[in-house]
Amino acid sequence: MNPLDRRTVLKLAGAGAALVAGAASGACGGSGGAKPPVETAITRGDKLEGDLSLAALLASLENLLVFAYQDGLTRKDRFGPYPPAVQAVIEETLRQHKEHAVAWNSILSGAGKPGITGNNLTVKGAILDPQLARGRDTTSFLGACLDLETTTAVTYLATMGTFENVAALKVAASIHPVENQHIAALSFLLGRPLSSDAFAHPDGARTPTDAIG
Numbered sequence: 001m002n003p004l005d006r007r008t009v010l011k012l013a014g015a016g017a018a019l020v021a022g023a024a025s026g027a028c029g030g031s032g033g034a035k036p037p038v039e040t041a042i043t044r045g046d047k048l049e050g051d052l053s054l055a056a057l058l059a060s061l062e063n064l065l066v067f068a069y070q071d072g073l074t075r076k077d078r079f080g081p082y083p084p085a086v087q088a089v090i091e092e093t094l095r096q097h098k099e100h101a102v103a104w105n106s107i108l109s110g111a112g113k114p115g116i117t118g119n120n121l122t123v124k125g126a127i128l129d130p131q132l133a134r135g136r137d138t139t140s141f142l143g144a145c146l147d148l149e150t151t152t153a154v155t156y157l158a159t160m161g162t163f164e165n166v167a168a169l170k171v172a173a174s175i176h177p178v179e180n181q182h183i184a185a186l187s188f189l190l191g192r193p194l195s196s197d198a199f200a201h202p203d204g205a206r207t208p209t210d211a212i213g
Contacts, residue, residue, distance in 0.1 A: 051165045053208035059104035060120035060212040061152045062097050069094035072141050079141035103171050122210035146186040153179040158205035
């Protein structure tokens with residue numbers, strides 16, 4: 001695993017935080033300051049249509065990422081101990097994904113719909129759970145997170161071409177670069193090569209038919 005100094009980690013995290021803050025603020029409605037977290041009441045988005053179904057899909061992926069990183073922090077005895085730089089990436093990325101979920105639930109609540117509290121069960125069962133079950137060290141945990149971040153990023157890329165609502169499109173366009181920063185940071189930590197072409201194709205994007213729960 002390649003070392004990543006704390007200054008580089010914080011630089012990546014700070015740039016991502018600025019974009020996420022803007023997205024969440026816009027989703028909550030205007031420039032009047034940050035709004036409190038959106039109250040959520042349901043865990044499924046299968047009765048939603050159009051842009052709202054996409055918002056529910058992306059919220060479910062963000063919730064799953066929160067679950068994954070939190071699980072990594074909870075199970076340090078299995079995947080850790082983490083070097084300081086890895087710990088910093090996990091903690092900052094977890095915080096940002098929580099903000100992403102709030103932004104999407106704000107879109108839903110703004111349309112009079114309850115927010116999404118559940119995880120994307122389709123992706124959890126197909127990608128995350130098998131890797132976490134096999135994983136026994138930091139590298140395997142970060143690899144699982146990288147695959148999940150990649151799936152989420154390509155889903156953002158695909159949905160940006162279909163959103164009709166301008167507010168939802170702005171949220172997606174603001175968050176998508178942050179997801180790509182996460183991919184770059186994790187790839188660096190894992191010593192994996194990364195090219196700009198990796199961010200150009202929506203192959204493997206998820207759809208609103210995914211199960212949420």
